Amino acid sequence: MNKSKHSKCPIAKVALLLSDPWTMLIIRDILNKKMRFGDLESSLESISTRTLTKKIKQLELEGIIEKTEHYYTITKKGSGLNTIIKSMSKYGQKYYK
Amino acid sequence: MNKSKHSKCPIAKVALLLSDPWTMLIIRDILNKKMRFGDLESSLESISTRTLTKKIKQLELEGIIEKTEHYYTITKKGSGLNTIIKSMSKYGQKYYK
DNA sequence: CAGGATCCCGCGGGATACTG
DNA sequence: CAGTATCCCGCGGGATCCTG
Numbered sequence: 001m002n003k004s005k006h007s008k009c010p011i012a013k014v015a016l017l018l019s020d021p022w023t024m025l026i027i028r029d030i031l032n033k034k035m036r037f038g039d040l041e042s043s044l045e046s047i048s049t050r051t052l053t054k055k056i057k058q059l060e061l062e063g064i065i066e067k068t069e070h071y072y073t074i075t076k077k078g079s080g081l082n083t084i085i086k087s088m089s090k091y092g093q094k095y096y097k
Numbered sequence: 098m099n100k101s102k103h104s105k106c107p108i109a110k111v112a113l114l115l116s117d118p119w120t121m122l123i124i125r126d127i128l129n130k131k132m133r134f135g136d137l138e139s140s141l142e143s144i145s146t147r148t149l150t151k152k153i154k155q156l157e158l159e160g161i162i163e164k165t166e167h168y169y170t171i172t173k174k175g176s177g178l179n180t181i182i183k184s185m186s187k188y189g190q191k192y193y194k
Numbered sequence: 195c196a197g198g199a200t201c202c203c204g205c206g207g208g209a210t211a212c213t214g
Numbered sequence: 215c216a217g218t219a220t221c222c223c224g225c226g227g228g229a230t231c232c233t234g
Contacts, residue, residue, distance in 0.1 A: 009122075009189075010186060010188075010189025010190050010193045010194055011121065011122065011125060011182065011185055011186050011189050012118065012189075013189050013193035014185045014186075014189040015115075015118050015119075015120075015121040015185065016118045018112075018115065018116075018185075019115075019117050019118040020116050020226085020227095021109065021112050021113045021116040022112075023112075024108065024112040025108065025109060025112060028108060036196080037195075037196050037197070038195060038196075041196095046228095047227095047228095048227065048228050048229070049196090049197070049198090049228095049229090049230095050197095050198090050199095050226095050227065050228070050229090051226080051227055051228075052197090053197060053198075054226090054227085056197095070195085070196070080188055080191065081188060083184040083187070083188070084181060084184045084185055084188060085108065086184075087180040087181045087183075087184050088108055088112065088115075088181055089108050089111075090180070091107075091111055091177055091178060091180070091181060092106075092107025092108050092109075092110050092111040093107050094177065095174055095177065096107045096110035096111065097107050117206085117207095133215085133216085134215075134216050134217070135215060135216075138216095143208095144208095145207065145208050145209075146208095146209095146210095146216090146217070146218090147206095147207065147208070147209090147218090147219090148206080148207055148208075149217095150216090150217065150218080151206090167215085
């Protein structure tokens with residue numbers, strides 16, 4: 001994927017942001033309630049420390065989550081992703097349950 | 098990512114399905130109108146033949162798109178993804194325009 | 195407990211050339 | 215035009231050990 005292309009298309013940007021299996025799951029968790037590193041680790045059973053660290057850092061840089069005293073919470077921008085998650089959940093319920 | 102884990106969670110399934118930057122863009126295109134291979138290739142400027150072929154095949158297997166005489170169209174199951182795309186688009190408009 | 199640092203492997207995916 | 219076939223490289227990400 002070439003990040004410099006499609007730069008005008010907002011969907012491509014979002015698609016790129018969500019283009020790994022973990023990101024949405026992390027956001028969903030933090031959307032529900034503030035979470036510690038270990039909380040996320042045990043919630044996302046099979047994720048490795050390294051990957052979780054990187055995804056978290058990326059989401060912090062994007063301004064989607066933020067950290068306060070070892071707790072991760074959702075930002076305003078991050079909570080906007082809720083509608084996407086909801087529609088994904090609805091779709092998943094219907095076709096992948 | 099371990100596909101065998103999180104198998105009960107519908108969101109994880111959808112997240113996994115959409116876990117590359119291209120899939121959503123391909124679906125969006127075909128959602129708008131039936132497209133030929135070359136149409137997709139020129140729409141998604143920087144995609145390679147190989148990748149496009151693989152993504153298409155995967156989406157056919159999932160039952161999200163189907164091919165008829167060199168034209169790709171969306172299925173019932175595939176059109177259900179429209180709400181996800183719409184919310185992604187809305188979010189993108191707001192934060193990544 | 196919350197990460198950082200290293201090592202290493204697999205495969206996603208680009209480039210290119212070829213075929214029906 | 216619509217793919218298929220190879221070749222090959224990068225990096226995403228797991229495992230493991232270390233540190234504040």
